[in-house]
Amino acid sequence: MIRLKGTITAQSPIAVSYMDMDAALPRTPHGEVLLYGGTFRGPLRKAAYKAVRAKLAVFRGVAERGVFSLEQAYMLAEGVDTTREIENESSDAIDPKGEHELRRLNPLLNLFGRWRLPSRLSVDGMRAPEDSVMIVGKGVRHDMFVREPEEIEFLSDEQAQRLVRQLTSERNTQIEIDGINEAIKRLKREIATTEDTHKRQQISEQIAEHQNQIKALKKQREGAEESTKHPLAGFEAIAPGTELSHRMTLISGGDIELGLLLHALCTLARTPYLGGHRGVGCGQFSADWSVEEWPVGELAPHEIGRVAFDDTGMDVQGARLKQAMDTFDNALGEFDFTVATLAQARKRMAAEVA
DSSP states (O other): OEEEEEEEEESSOBBOOOTTSTTOOOBOTTSEEEEOHHHHHHHHHHHHHHHHHHHHHHHHTSOSTTSSOHHHHHHHHHOOOSSOTGGGSOTTOOOHHHHHHHHHHOHHHHHHOBTTBOOSEEEOOEEEEGGGEEEESOEEEOOHHHHOGGGGGGSOHHHHHHHHHHHHHHHHHHHHHHHHHHHHHHHHHHHHTOOOHHHHHHHHHHHHHHHHHHHHHHHHSSSOSSOSSEEEOOEEEEOTTOEEEEEEEEOSOOHHHHHHHHHHHHHHHHSOBOSBOGGGTOOBEEEEEEEEEOOTTOSSOEEEEEEEEETTEEEEEOHHHHHHHHHHHHTGGGOOTTOOSHHHHHHHHHHHHO
16 A cells, blocks of 8 residues: 655635535534545546656657547546446446456556546545635626726727616616515515415515516616626635645555556646636645555555655655656556456457467
8 A cells, every 4th residue: 555645735725616515615523624535636637647648649659639539538537438338337247357457458547447447546635724714706896897987988989889778777777686685685584584384485486586587687688697797705715825634545556556646746736726716816736745655564654755746846756656657657558548448358358368
């Protein structure tokens, strides 16, 4: 077993959208904020795919374009089977030889897995103290022509008249919408204080009717349905400078799997971003991991190297780590990253025997 243990440091706010979290970040019962393991694993897998594609192009003396088909790209980078061939694999079939061959031929799938092929790499979540969370992106979006009226000089007379009609329509409908929203707030307060089922149903129907009125008003207004000028609620993010604890475990495998993982990290280091809202400067991080190996028969792990990167570059320390990267590179011609199913692996075995 090989484990990478260390920290990921937010160089800018890190914001991640999780389903049903309403722009908030998950918390643990121990007073920590948590970014799920998939938040790191997804970009890492795509980086592994890009690293393999680039290395194969150099190995074959061709351009990267066309190295993989669309179906192969989805399988390698996301583990998604768009061919539906894997769906046809019998769930009752036991084929250890076929699986072993598949893993040998395609170390990327061996490392990251796919449906019915468990991953050999465990990627933990990233944890930090709860007080490292801040609100980012809060503010108000303004209409450019209201904020800078002189901009209207660069419109034609016809377009300027259209702008005036659009702003007037937006203002008038917004007045009506604000009134309806106040009515909705009153109804929501009322429904929160009544236990009468019939009355609650009536209030819910009134709220739905008001919401439909708002939708109709927005559709009737000139220009965009949503007002150009509106408040921005903001979203939770990990504050810059925060260190998040993190670890990854290579559950099984050897130098080939370790080498591929290190190459993936080198590729990720060039575009080190997690989560979204990159347009407002979110997501950039640096990282530093100690790499430990726990050999069979020994009582404790020992350090075999260190991996770190920031905006100045990538640093890989340790002869064993560099050896693993070389081992992967030297074995590149033995792999077939297009093999994704047990049937394809068995076919390759039969061809080699013949």
